Amino acid sequence: xxxxxxxxxVAFLCHWCTYTGADLAGTTRQQYPSGIRVIHLMxxxxxxxxxxxxxxxxxxxxxxxxxxxxxxxxxxSGNFKARRRIALLREIMACLGMDAxxxxxxxxxxxxxxxxxxxxxxxxxxxxxxxxxPLAQEWDI
Amino acid sequence: xxxxxxxxLKSDNxxxxxxxxxxxxxxxxxxxxxxxxxxxxxxxNYVQALIKDPAMLADTDVTVPVMPVQSARxxxxxxxxxxxxxxxxxxxxCEVRAIxxxxxxxxxxxxxxxxxxxxxxxxxxxxxYSAMVKAGHHPAADLRQKAAAGSFAPLDGxxxxxxxxxxxxxxxNPEVVDVVIGLWGVDTAKQLCLAVxxxxxxAFAAKDxxxxxxxxxxxxxxxxxxxxxxxxxxxxxVLGEFGQRIGSLKGMQELLSTCIRCHNCMINCPICYCxxxxxxxxxxxxxxxxxxxxxxxxxAMRMPANTLMFHTTRLNHMVTSCIGCGLCDTACPSxxxxxxxxxxxxxxxxxxxxxxxxxxxxxxxxxxxxxEDELQDESGAR
Numbered sequence: 132x133x134x135x136x137x138x139x140x141v142a143f144l145c146h147w148c149t150y151t152g153a154d155l156a157g158t159t160r161q162q163y164p165s166g167i168r169v170i171h172l173m174x175x176x177x178x179x180x181x182x183x184x185x186x187x188x189x190x191x192x193x194x195x196x197x198x199x200x201x202x203x204x205x206x207x208s209g210n211f212k213a214r215r216r217i218a219l220l221r222e223i224m225a226c227l228g229m230d231a232x233x234x235x236x237x238x239x240x241x242x243x244x245x246x247x248x249x250x251x252x253x254x255x256x257x258x259x260x261x262x263x264x265p266l267a268q269e270w271d272i
Numbered sequence: 273x274x275x276x277x278x279x280x281l282k283s284d285n286x287x288x289x290x291x292x293x294x295x296x297x298x299x300x301x302x303x304x305x306x307x308x309x310x311x312x313x314x315x316x317n318y319v320q321a322l323i324k325d326p327a328m329l330a331d332t333d334v335t336v337p338v339m340p341v342q343s344a345r346x347x348x349x350x351x352x353x354x355x356x357x358x359x360x361x362x363x364x365x366c367e368v369r370a371i372x373x374x375x376x377x378x379x380x381x382x383x384x385x386x387x388x389x390x391x392x393x394x395x396x397x398x399x400x401y402s403a404m405v406k407a408g409h410h411p412a413a414d415l416r417q418k419a420a421a422g423s424f425a426p427l428d429g430x431x432x433x434x435x436x437x438x439x440x441x442x443x444x445n446p447e448v449v450d451v452v453i454g455l456w457g458v459d460t461a462k463q464l465c466l467a468v469x470x471x472x473x474x475a476f477a478a479k480d481x482x483x484x485x486x487x488x489x490x491x492x493x494x495x496x497x498x499x500x501x502x503x504x505x506x507x508x509x510v511l512g513e514f515g516q517r518i519g520s521l522k523g524m525q526e527l528l529s530t531c532i533r534c535h536n537c538m539i540n541c542p543i544c545y546c547x548x549x550x551x552x553x554x555x556x557x558x559x560x561x562x563x564x565x566x567x568x569x570x571x572a573m574r575m576p577a578n579t580l581m582f583h584t585t586r587l588n589h590m591v592t593s594c595i596g597c598g599l600c601d602t603a604c605p606s607x608x609x610x611x612x613x614x615x616x617x618x619x620x621x622x623x624x625x626x627x628x629x630x631x632x633x634x635x636x637x638x639x640x641x642x643x644e645d646e647l648q649d650e651s652g653a654r
Contacts, residue, residue: 181550181585188581189566201644211642215625216588218650219639222624223587226617228520236651250652270572271525272580 137166138192138258140251143182145175147205148240149197155244163248164255167195175199175236176209180220183234187224190267193233193258195251200238210238232257233264274446275473276454278487279464286416286460287333290453293466293482294388295326297360300479302472303386304357307343307350308332316402320346322359334362334390334453335460336412337432338401342542342599344370344380351384360386362453364395365444366435366597369630370542372448373593376637379545386472389444391455391496393419394432397602404430416460422495424503435598435611438507442499443492448633456499457491465489511616518613524580527613530606531583533576537600537610543590543629551582583610587617592638593629594618 144150150171156163172178175198183194196217198210214236221231235254239247266272281289297303310321311331318336320343323329343363350359363371368389374380393415396404404411404427414427424442426432446452450472454465468476468484476482517523535551538544550556556578567573591614600610622628627638 179550180588181581184581184584184588185556185578188578188584190569208642211644214647214650215638215642218647219592219621219625220588221650222621223584223591223617226515226620227518227524227584229584238651266521268570269521270567270570271574272521 136259136263137164138255138263139190140164140167140193140195140254140258141186141191142167142169142195142197142251143172143175143178144169144195144197145199145205145210146171146173148199148203149175149237149247151241152197152239152243152247155241156247157244159244161244161248163251166192166255167251174204174206174209175213176204176206176211178213178216180216183217183220187229187233187264188266188272190264191233192261192264193235193254195254196234196236197239197247197250198236200240203240230261230264232261273470274452274467275470275484275486276465276467276488277482277484278458278489279466279483279485281462281464284461286335286464289464290334291329291332293464294332294360294362295329296479296481297476298323298326298329300475300481302358302475302479302481303360304355306360306362307346308362309334309336309338316405317398318401322350333412334388335393335416335455337393337395337415338398338411339364339367339395339433339597339599340398340602342370342540342597343367344374344542345540347371347385348374348379348542348545351380354381355384358384358386360388362388362390364390364392365441366392366439366595366630367542368444368449369441369595370597372630372633373543373595373637374545375633376640377545377593382633386451387449388451388453389449390453391419391443392436392439392441393455394424394426394436396426396430397433400430416455419455419495420457420459420461422457422491422498424499433598433601434609435596435601435615438503438510438615439596440500440504440507442503443496445631448630454489454492456489456495457493458489463489465492507615511612511619514609514612514616515620518616524583527608528579528583531579531608532606533579533582534605535582536603536605537608538586540599540603541586541590542597542599543593543595544586546589550585556581583613587614589639591618591621592625592627594622595629 309318598611
């Protein structure tokens with residue numbers, strides 16, 4: 132793997148918490164890996180795994196889903212539903228020999244800009260060790 | 273609870289006796305119509321017929337070993353809204369389990385149907401069944417005779433659908449149906465074996481639909497238990513091997529190598545009920561330059577795109593409720609073992625969340641619910 136490898140992360144972030152937390156990280160001028168591409172959702176519970184799979188199969192190195200801490204969901208239970216869906220996705224990925232560690236679900240609140248930065252750094256570091264997603268080069272999928 | 277009955281046949285014609293029972297049921301008004309497998313005009317297949325006129329019960333056979341369509345799909349069309357009458361549906365155990373799931377997904381109104389579930393003797397692919405009939409065989413009579421002794425074996429020279437060989441449910445779960453027609457361990461040349469839900473049993477007796485004598489076929493449960501045990505063992509072997517086969521990207525590529533993206537597996541799946549499926553929408557119809565840029569990056573690109581994504585998404589959307597009927601196998605024009613894929617992944621997923629689709633109306637479908645204290649480490653908690 133080249134020394135310049137910077138993992139590309141597609142992040143689906145909840146409007147009420149992680150997205151605002153990412154915003155806080157930015158407005159307080161904290162640095163985090165620039166390979167992250169953020170998609171704004173109204174709730175982590177609004178994620179359809181088809182888009183997570185699409186990202187992974189198109190070659191994103193990692194997908195992060197950011198939601199509110201348990202009990203804090205703006206819509207009561209969206210994050211709990213997301214957790215089941217992502218757990219199932221990771222189980223199925225494992226059955227099919229796909230690398231389930233390329234999908235992370237994390238709870239980060241609107242006030243946790245620092246945690247957002249740390250999480251992205253941690254994820255990016257983990258992905259650097261795993262290397263680039265081999266699916267990016269697969270033509271027959 | 274159910275009340276059972278074992279009645280001596282008045283004639284030597286099992287189907288006539290069952291038709292008589294269904295006819296009296298229809299005449300009683302307890303059901304306004306019946307969905308029953310009926311020999312079609314071509315004579316080489318049985319299809320589900322929605323019957324209003326008792327005379328049309330001629331040429332019906334509740335035991336027929338063919339399932340050209342998953343009846344739960346038809347029933348979802350008939351009973352997604354209040355149909356204005358109770359529809360009696362004669363179905364096989366896997367169809368019952370699909371009905372239970374669709375009731376939970378609010379696609380079938382449970383009170384709008386009377387579920388008359390029949391012990392399943394195994395089923396042949398429709399084209400195989402048709403060939404057997406054309407060759408002069410009587411597949412249903414053959415299997416009924418074998419079932420009396422608890423034997424599960426296709427006619428020499430033919431094979432059951434692969435889903436049936438690994439199906440753990442040779443009989444319907446009495447907890448979720450209204451009437452059970454028993455065949456295992458029953459000498460159908462001489463006897464009729466039925467069980468009826470308690471409340472209905474009284475109505476059946478009051479309206480002279482069926483004499484309930486409390487007798488059971490002595491060896492039926494034993495036959496069912498033995499079959500379930502043998503098939504469960506077979507299932508574990510077959511799916512265990514299959515799990516190895518799909519456990520890598522290359523394995524999946526080989527599995528899906530002949531997929532023509534017709535979506536037949538999805539269209540025939542009773543659990544894939546969404547009226548507006550993402551794969552039947554323009555969501556993933558990209559612009560030409562998008563396809564070209566992907567092809568540029570990879571050097572080439574399989575078209576149509578998203579074959580692996582289609583199957584993995586379908587797994588994610590419905591595998592927790594997959595009841596293993598195998599209609600996806602029947603539907604696949606390319607002979608991809610879709611059922612084996614879904615059952616292999618489904619077993620692991622269902623075991624992980626301790627859910628058995630079709631078991632009960634009371635357990636919510638896993639994708640519609642959650643527990644606050646589950647899956648803590650999914651979110652990176654240490």
